[in-house]
Amino acid sequence: DSSITNMAVPTNFAADGQQLELGAVDRSPRLWRSYVYKEVEVVTRDGRKHRGWVYTVDPVSESVVLVQFEEDGKKTVDIVMGHAVKDITVVNENTDSHKEQLDHMFTTAEDTNFSKQDLETRRDELKQWLEKNRLPVQVSGRDGELLSISDALVIEPPYSAESCRSTNEIILGRIQALIRSKPASVQ
Numbered sequence: 001d002s003s004i005t006n007m008a009v010p011t012n013f014a015a016d017g018q019q020l021e022l023g024a025v026d027r028s029p030r031l032w033r034s035y036v037y038k039e040v041e042v043v044t045r046d047g048r049k050h051r052g053w054v055y056t057v058d059p060v061s062e063s064v065v066l067v068q069f070e071e072d073g074k075k076t077v078d079i080v081m082g083h084a085v086k087d088i089t090v091v092n093e094n095t096d097s098h099k100e101q102l103d104h105m106f107t108t109a110e111d112t113n114f115s116k117q118d119l120e121t122r123r124d125e126l127k128q129w130l131e132k133n134r135l136p137v138q139v140s141g142r143d144g145e146l147l148s149i150s151d152a153l154v155i156e157p158p159y160s161a162e163s164c165r166s167t168n169e170i171i172l173g174r175i176q177a178l179i180r181s182k183p184a185s186v187q
Contacts, residue, residue, distance in 0.1 A: 039053050041091050044080065050066055067098075067105065162176075
């Protein structure tokens with residue numbers, strides 16, 4: 001269950017348990033990023049309090065994504081929009097306590113549970129599929145872990161559509177669509 005709270009320009013700010021006027025503190029992206037992985041309490045202009053571990057921030061809009069870890073293992077995500085933030089107080093500075101859980105919140109099993117042999121098999125099957133579709137694909141990378149298509153696109157492990165990297169959006173979209181259409185086994 002996730003709740004989204006709509007929130008305007010911050011007027012007060014609290015860091016490390018001390019309230020500070022926003023005009024008196026550094027509002028740089030560095031400051032906003034320093035909250036990531038820390039437990040904070042955000043007070044909004046309407047007086048509501050949102051407490052949780054900072055998953056990420058948007059330093060431009062000054063929005064904060066908070067995660068609450070419940071006893072039963074469930075997680076709740078709150079998005080506090082920057083325009084509604086009045087105060088932020090760091091409650092717990094220990095960035096290591098929930099870092100791993102936060103880092104893996106939105107990864108799928110497909111991204112994390114492959115042996116080296118499984119990854120090699122996936123790489124080889126995808127290479128075969130791309131060659132079958134007449135694409136000039138080569139194994140590259142220091143350890144042969146990458147697939148490259150004409151220096152325009154690179155596919156990283158685990159060799160899924162989301163593993164593609166390219167600066168050309170058209171090529172990226174077409175290769176991702178082709179990967180998604182790949183049958184379970186390639187002949």
